Amino acid sequence: DLDMTSPAPSDTPESTGHKPAAAIAREVARRRTFGIISHPDAGKTTLTEKLLLFSGAIQLAGTVKARKSGRHATSDWMEIEKQRGISVASSVMQFEHRDHVINLLDTPGHQDFSEDTYRVLTAVDSALMVIDAAKGVEAQTIKLLAVCRMRDTPIVTFMNKLDRECRDPLELLDELESVLKIECAPVTWPIGMGKNFRGVYHLLRDEIMLFKAGDEKAEQAFEVVKGIDNPRLSAMFPLEIEQLKMEVELVHGASHRFDLERFLAGIQTPVFFGSAINNFGVREILSALVDWAPAPRARDATVRVVAPAEQPFSGFVFKIQANMDPAHRDRIAFLRVCSGRFERGMKVKHLRLGREIKVSSVVTFMASSREQVEEAFAGDIIGLPNHGNMQIGDSFSEGEMLQFTGIPYFAPDFFRSVRIRNPLKIKQLHKGLQQLGEEGAVQVFKPVQGGELVLGAVGVLQFEVVASRLLNEYGVDAVFEGTSISSARWVSGDDKRVLADFEAALGHNVAYDAAGNLAYLATSNVNLRLTEERWPKLVFHATREHA
Numbered sequence: 001d002l003d004m005t006s007p008a009p010s011d012t013p014e015s016t017g018h019k020p021a022a023a024i025a026r027e028v029a030r031r032r033t034f035g036i037i038s039h040p041d042a043g044k045t046t047l048t049e050k051l052l053l054f055s056g057a058i059q060l061a062g063t064v065k066a067r068k069s070g071r072h073a074t075s076d077w078m079e080i081e082k083q084r085g086i087s088v089a090s091s092v093m094q095f096e097h098r099d100h101v102i103n104l105l106d107t108p109g110h111q112d113f114s115e116d117t118y119r120v121l122t123a124v125d126s127a128l129m130v131i132d133a134a135k136g137v138e139a140q141t142i143k144l145l146a147v148c149r150m151r152d153t154p155i156v157t158f159m160n161k162l163d164r165e166c167r168d169p170l171e172l173l174d175e176l177e178s179v180l181k182i183e184c185a186p187v188t189w190p191i192g193m194g195k196n197f198r199g200v201y202h203l204l205r206d207e208i209m210l211f212k213a214g215d216e217k218a219e220q221a222f223e224v225v226k227g228i229d230n231p232r233l234s235a236m237f238p239l240e241i242e243q244l245k246m247e248v249e250l251v252h253g254a255s256h257r258f259d260l261e262r263f264l265a266g267i268q269t270p271v272f273f274g275s276a277i278n279n280f281g282v283r284e285i286l287s288a289l290v291d292w293a294p295a296p297r298a299r300d301a302t303v304r305v306v307a308p309a310e311q312p313f314s315g316f317v318f319k320i321q322a323n324m325d326p327a328h329r330d331r332i333a334f335l336r337v338c339s340g341r342f343e344r345g346m347k348v349k350h351l352r353l354g355r356e357i358k359v360s361s362v363v364t365f366m367a368s369s370r371e372q373v374e375e376a377f378a379g380d381i382i383g384l385p386n387h388g389n390m391q392i393g394d395s396f397s398e399g400e401m402l403q404f405t406g407i408p409y410f411a412p413d414f415f416r417s418v419r420i421r422n423p424l425k426i427k428q429l430h431k432g433l434q435q436l437g438e439e440g441a442v443q444v445f446k447p448v449q450g451g452e453l454v455l456g457a458v459g460v461l462q463f464e465v466v467a468s469r470l471l472n473e474y475g476v477d478a479v480f481e482g483t484s485i486s487s488a489r490w491v492s493g494d495d496k497r498v499l500a501d502f503e504a505a506l507g508h509n510v511a512y513d514a515a516g517n518l519a520y521l522a523t524s525n526v527n528l529r530l531t532e533e534r535w536p537k538l539v540f541h542a543t544r545e546h547a
């Protein structure tokens with residue numbers, strides 16, 4: 001089943017040895033890979049930290065948070081730093097819980113970095129959505145959820161900050177259902193809120209978990225009282241218990257019962273109420289991930305569907321990040337394993353380049369530090385050192401020509417031309433932009449005629465990030481200026497001659513992106529429409545999938 005091209009003499013039998021199928025299947029079954037999504041400030045960082053704390057991956061809360069620099073952002077620039085703080089440094093975390101291996105992928109909350117988020121969401125099997133219960137559904141939640149829905153990703157919902165005055169829980173569920181168009185199945189139900197927050201009632205277990213303010217040190221046990229009719233409860237807080245009974249009756253009558261199949265199909269979301277900062281409700285989230293969220297699933301690889309427990313290794317790159325850690329100034333390609341067993345030192349085939357590479361230095365992301373990985377299975381994320389030969393969307397295997405699908409690129413909405421103050425730095429500028437383009441930090445277009453590069457972004461903050469990274473990482477002081485370009489489309493066509501004519505005729509507005517794809521840079525919507533009409537044999541795409 002192997003189609004290895006001429007193994008090098010140093011190749012040892014063990015390095016290509018496969019693990020028995022049953023062992024791989026066992027490893028796959030105990031994996032959970034999920035992304036955490038929220039509108040900024042809903043409590044994503046806090047919850048992430050508590051998940052790590054509960055699983056014993058970190059001892060003290062504050063570890064993740066400390067990285068989220070510039071918390072009290074006062075400028076756009078600080079906002080970027082804040083985004084980078086959390087989403088760069090700790091973008092992938094692996095930890096164990098109840099004999100399960102959990103891979104948590106963070107996503108940037110700021111809309112200007114939504115492209116990055118879309119790509120991350122292609123690498124997960126489920127998502128955890130955090131909502132500020134005082135605010136309800138916010139703008140960024142809607143966008144992120146739309147991406148999950150495109151892929152039918154199962155979603156677990158955490159309503160956070162019940163220790164504050166929140167909106168009415170029934171109203172919150174209503175909003176979720178109507179705005180996000182997803183069925184809600186409450187699993188826990190809050191008893192009071194704010195100063196009168198007493199705890200939550202577990203609708204499936206008929207148990208009440210009493211609230212107590214939590215601390216930052218360790219996981220803690222909350223007292224559990226069995227049965228909503230338990231006289232102890234009425235004695236403790238008679239008012240809230242009466243209210244709870246009424247609400248529970250309403251909830252049972254009016255809302256959906258949790259249904260595992262519907263959750264796995266992405267139609268229904270189980271909803272939990274709690275307070276991340278107080279550790280309250282965090283254990284229930286971990287249980288939902290372990291008990292309900294799916295193990296890695298089969299993936300479309302164009303020529304066929306690849307099952308996670310197949311023996312040969314395969315995977316794809318969904319993100320490239322430079323300079324993750326100032327102590328290691330390198331670039332890392334994040335690869336999601338889709339099948340088989342990855343072993344350090346093994347040879348894998350880089351399918352786009354048709355070249356075999358030996359992967360001897362790989363990192364995994366254990367909670368907060370980077371460690372060498374010895375083996376990895378479907379669902380795991382491994383970091384490969386990238387010396388410029390890997391791009392987002394690249395597939396890897398033990399030889400079979402696979403191409404995993406689904407990594408989207410969106411036509412940019414904002415454009416800048418770029419110029420440098422010191423012409424001697426032109427090489428550094430090109431190198432920097434090429435690398436940032438491959439990372440997906442910005443889209444870089446090189447017009448067929450005319451020397452000036454054009455940058456495209458989905459959000460304008462991306463330009464700030466690029467300017468600052470060019471300066472700090474490549475020593476290039478670049479000037480970004482407005483351009484006449486207002487939209488871009490990728491162009492494809494079957495007839496090579498037509499494509500060549502197109503390039504020759506419209507050279508100043510025809511460009512290649514960092515991955516070598518042909519694009520048309522339009523000066524207005526009218527211009528775009530006219531061009532499309534004049535070149536009927538060409539197809540103009542607003543999105544492209546890595547291919």
Ligand code: G4P
Pocket residue numbers: 038039040041042043044045046047071109160161162163164274275276277278
């Ligand atoms: P984010 O990653 O989604 O942007 O949110 P983050 O966890 O940073 O939380 C945003 C703010 O909400 C923080 O307060 C955090 O302490 C607070 N928070 C998180 N969970 C809860 C909760 O359960 N209850 C309450 N009352 N607050 C919560 P901050 O003042 O912005 O930051 P800090 O001063 O606490 O660091």
